[in-house]
Amino acid sequence: MLNEVGLSRGTSEGKTWKLAAMMTVALVLVAVMMVLGGKPAFAAGTVTVSVAGKGDATGPGINCNESGGPDCSEFYADITTEECDDTVTPPRCFTLREPPTVEVTAGADRNGYTFAGWTGCDAVTGRTCEIMVSSSRGVTLSLADVQQPVVTNLTPGSGVQRGMIALGANASDNSGAVSRVEFRVRGQLIATDTSAPYSASFNTSSVSDGSAEIRATAFDASGNSSLPATSTVVIDNTAPTLSITGGPDGQTFGPGSTQTWTFSAADATSGIQSVQCSVVSAGSAPSFGACSGGAGSHSVTNRPEGSYTFTVKARDNGGLESTRSREFFIDATPPQTTITSGPADGERTNQTTLTWNFSSSETGSTFQCRIYPAALTPPAFSECSGSGTHTASGFSSGTYTFEVRATDTVGNTDITSAKRTITVDTVNPGVSSVTPAHLEKKVAPTANVTATFSEAMNANTLNKTTFKLVRKGTRTAVGAGVSLAGNRAVLNPNRNLVRGATYTATVTTGARDLAGNPLSASKTWTFTVKK
Known part of the structure; x- marks a missing residue:
């Protein structure tokens, strides 16, 4: 659009001496040209404003921001003034053309940006750029980013950590761009991420167990750094200490018995979360549950016969576990x-x-x-x-x-x-009866001789030595066999007895009962065979 700025000979009192000087030079140039019979120069042009940073610039026909709008350029025409020379008749008049002077002013600071200066101006006063538009030209408003970025949602925020963990944070800046986020653990730089989502991996095993501060700091392109977002965690890569201090260890017990173990668990870094116990058949997987005596002891009673494994497990607040085991046996089988x-x-x-x-x-x-x-x-x-x-x-x-x-x-x-x-049996046996009877006559030549004892006798002790038959007038025992049936011994001569002969039968004390007791006394009797 065409913008005519009224700058006549009576220029505003508030103009600076510099602007007045420039106008005076312009008027002289025009006058010289008129005297010489030439035409004055056309000084109109377009002023274009650029905004570097976030801010606003306003002036005649100018309303410009960092987005290039809504109106960042304006055309300005020459200023024309009629001048007459009254010293001649008739008066001699001419038209004076002057280049326009424009002022563009930086708006109030906003969005974390502050006024830094103008470039391309003929003069700058405070936040105002002064431009003599003798031709098309451009000026730039520079605004400096002085606002810190912001970091939020640092993770992990707390708790016990172990192994590889993920670090993460959200970051933002008034400029709309974060150049990088730095992650530190215990002050040591761990990683830098230049693009969202901002994250890093950290191996907690690379540092010692204990409390650790995690810190995330964001930086923008202007070099501004955020206040760090911080969190405190506990690093624990060491399993709890656990020991069984008492109780069965390989022993065998009888049925109905009770077995009791005592144990101690501790964790210097994150503390003990739980202690659990298991008693299962040997070779089976543990089945953990609450220990009967809390965190210090466990008892079982009346287990059936078999081999068993007792296991105690301690878990710390970082999720690390330690286990200890002992074997024992139940024997319910009696000996033979x-x-x-x-x-x-x-x-x-x-x-x-x-x-x-x-x-x-x-x-x-x-x-x-x-x-x-x-x-x-x-x-x-x-x-x-x-x-x-x-x-x-x-x-x-x-x-x-x-x-x-x-x-x-x-x-x-x-x-x-x-x-x-x-x-x-301590009683000596005796002979209760014999055949033939003592002094019996007319005994058959085919008769056997028997002795009946008071109790059963040992057959091995009744033989031709302990039970014998001798014919009168001889000294040699009759050849015979001796047998025993229960408590009755039979002497069976090898041949018939001699008719009319007298015989003597004897059972000696060499005959013994089953207990080994001998006859209380030898038994002797005689008989005569019939003629």
Whole structure:
């Protein structure tokens, strides 16, 4: 648009001396040209304003900001003035053309930018640019960015951290552009990110455990730096210390028993979050739950027979864990007791002091014994006379039962005790009857000689030496065989007896009963064979 600025000979009093001088020179030039008969120069032109930074510039026809609008240029025409010379007749008049002078002023500071100066002006007064428009020209308003960027939402904001962690922050600036964000841990520069989203990775293992300040600082293109955003975290890359201070470690226990462990957990950096316990069959994965005694002990009772693993787990507030384990065993199987020597079951003996030896299927077992008349109710078991042996004495004739049972090291007792029943016989046997009878006559030549005893006899002790038959007038025993059936011995001569001869039969004290008792006295009798 055309803008005529009225600058006549009576120029405003407020114009500076510099502007007045420029106008005076212009008038002289015009006058010279008129005298010489030439035309004055056309001084109109367009003024273009540029804004470097964020701000505004205003002047006649100018309303300009950093976005280049709404109106950043204006055309200004020459100023024309009619002049007449009244000293001549008729008066001589001419038209004076002057270049316009324009003032453009910087607006108030805003958006963190402050006035820095003008370039391209003929003169600058304060925040105002003065321009004599003798031709088209441009001027630039410079505004300096003095506002700090802003950093927010620094992560992590707190808590316990370990391993590789992500650092992140939001950053903004009044200029609309952040040149970089620096991340520091404990004052040490970790990483710089030049584009949003601003982030970095940090290996916490590269520093020692403990409290650590994380700091993020933003910078803009003008070199302004933000106040740092900070957070404090705890770095913990060390698992908690954990030790089992007491309790079973490889031992074996009996049924119905209780096992108790004590333990201690600590974490110097982040503290203990939880302590959990597990007791499972050996070889199974742990199944953790609350420890029965809180963070210091755990007990289990009445586990069935088997092998078990106790495990305690401590977890710190950084998520690191430590575990410790111990094995133990439950033995619910009783030992087997075996009598290895001594009077056999059913044996008869004439000994009044008896000894049995015995053993257990489990090493380390102890034994209890009892011996009692077989016809009576068994008494309670008591300690045996020795380790793996028992001796009893003072027996009278009768039938007795001896029992022994083993108890293993964890208290399991053999419920099927080893047992032997024996008969003590201290009475000497006798001959209760014989055939043929003593002094009997007319005995058949084919007759056998028998002796019936008061009790069963040992067959091995009845033979041609202990039971014999001698014909009168001879010294040699008749050839015969001897047999025993129960308590009756039979002497069977090899040939018929001699008719009319007299024979003497004898059973010596070499004959013994089943207990080994000898006859109380030899038995002799005679008989005569019929003619």
